[in-house]
Amino acid sequence: MPVPHTPRTVRRLLVLLAAAALHTVPAVPAAADAPGWTAEPAAGAAAARPGGARPYFYLEGAPATVLEDRLALTNTSDREHTVTLRGSDAVDGVPAVPPAAPAPGAGGAGSWFSFGAGATVTIPPRTRAVVPFTVTVPPTAPPGDHPAAVIAAEAGREAGVRVHLRVSGPTLAALTVEDVAIRGRGTAAVVAYTLVNRGNVALVPELYLRAEGAFGELPGRGPRPVPVELPPGRRVELTEPWPGAPVFDRVRVTVTATAPGGAASTASASAWCVPWRAAGRTGLGLLGLGGTALVTLTLVRGRRRLRRGPADGGADGAGGGPGGKPGAATPAPEHERTGASR
The missing domain is CATH 2.60.40.10 (Immunoglobulins)
Known part of the structure; x- marks a missing residue:
C-alpha cells in the first residue's frame, strides 16, 4: 500500500538527503602556508x-x-x-x-x-x-x-x-620630546608627542605623563616603556592613552621621556577639555530663550502704546503740558460766567 507523502514529509526528506550529501562530500584540505x-x-x-x-x-x-x-x-x-x-x-x-x-x-x-x-x-x-x-x-x-x-x-x-x-668610540645618549598635543575627550583622550634620538646609540625610552588642572593635579600615567626602539637620528610620532582626562577643565600635560645612558627630555602642552557638543546645545538653548524674551518684551510695549491713543502725544511732541513736559494733557479753557448773555 503506497504511503501518502504530505508536503511536510517531502520537506523532511529533502532536508535529510541534503545533510547526507554534505557528510559524504570529502573535505578539501587547506593549502599549508609553510615558508619552506x-x-x-x-x-x-x-x-x-x-x-x-x-x-x-x-x-x-x-x-x-x-x-x-x-x-x-x-x-x-x-x-x-x-x-x-x-x-x-x-x-x-x-x-x-x-x-x-x-x-x-x-x-x-x-x-x-x-x-x-x-x-x-x-x-x-x-x-x-x-x-x-x-x-x-x-x-x-x-x-x-x-x-x-x-x-x-x-x-x-x-x-x-x-x-x-x-x-667603537665615544657614545652619546640624547633624546628630545617635541610636538606635545592633547586630542580627543574623556576616556578617549590621547596625548600625542614626537620622540627624536639626537645621539649616536639606539634608545628604548620610558615615558611618564603628568597632568595639572585649574584645581590641582590630575591623574596621569606612570613610567612605562615605549613600544619602539629608536635608532640614532630617528624621529617617531606616537600617542599615549590618557583615560584620566577631565570632562571640563583647563589642563597642562607634561611628557617626560628617559632612556638608559642618561638621556632625558621634557615637553608640555596646554588645552581646554570642553564637552563641545553639550556646550553647543546649552548655548543654543540660551540663545533661544533670549530671543523669546526679546519678542515678548516687544509685543508688550506695542500693546501699551495702542492703549494710550493719540491723547498721549504723538511723535511730533503735540500735547505737551505745563512746563513743557511731554505727554501731560492741557485742560480746555472754561468761559467765565458773569450772568451776561453772549
Whole structure:
C-alpha cells in the first residue's frame, strides 16, 4: 500500500538527503602556508642565549676593521630552495625596528655587508647551509650604533635577521620630546608627542605623563616603556592613552621621556577639555530663550502704546503740558460766567 507523502514529509526528506550529501562530500584540505626555509644566526661561541641560539647578530669594531659572522639557512621542505642574501640599513618587516637613516658621511650600514660567493645559496631539501659574511667598517664611520639587518629573499618572500652593529668610540645618549598635543575627550583622550634620538646609540625610552588642572593635579600615567626602539637620528610620532582626562577643565600635560645612558627630555602642552557638543546645545538653548524674551518684551510695549491713543502725544511732541513736559494733557479753557448773555 503506497504511503501518502504530505508536503511536510517531502520537506523532511529533502532536508535529510541534503545533510547526507554534505557528510559524504570529502573535505578539501587547506593549502599549508609553510615558508619552506628559515634564516637565523648560526650557533657559535658568541651565542647570546644558552644552547647556542642567538635571536640576532651583535657586532662591534673600530673604524677600518672587518667583522665576521655566519648565517644559518635551513630548508624544512621536500623541495629545493634558492635564496639570495643582502645587507640592509634596518630590518624590513619588523615593527619594533623602524628604518634608520644612513650614517652621515659613511653611507648606509647595509652597504658594509659582503657575502662573497654566498650571495645566492641553493639549499637541498631537508638541509642546513651555513653562509659566512663580513662587515667592513669604513674608516670615516662615526662611533655609535648603526642598526642593520641581513635579508634573505626568495620569490618575493623576505626574512630579516637583526644586526646590532656598533662602531667603537665615544657614545652619546640624547633624546628630545617635541610636538606635545592633547586630542580627543574623556576616556578617549590621547596625548600625542614626537620622540627624536639626537645621539649616536639606539634608545628604548620610558615615558611618564603628568597632568595639572585649574584645581590641582590630575591623574596621569606612570613610567612605562615605549613600544619602539629608536635608532640614532630617528624621529617617531606616537600617542599615549590618557583615560584620566577631565570632562571640563583647563589642563597642562607634561611628557617626560628617559632612556638608559642618561638621556632625558621634557615637553608640555596646554588645552581646554570642553564637552563641545553639550556646550553647543546649552548655548543654543540660551540663545533661544533670549530671543523669546526679546519678542515678548516687544509685543508688550506695542500693546501699551495702542492703549494710550493719540491723547498721549504723538511723535511730533503735540500735547505737551505745563512746563513743557511731554505727554501731560492741557485742560480746555472754561468761559467765565458773569450772568451776561453772549
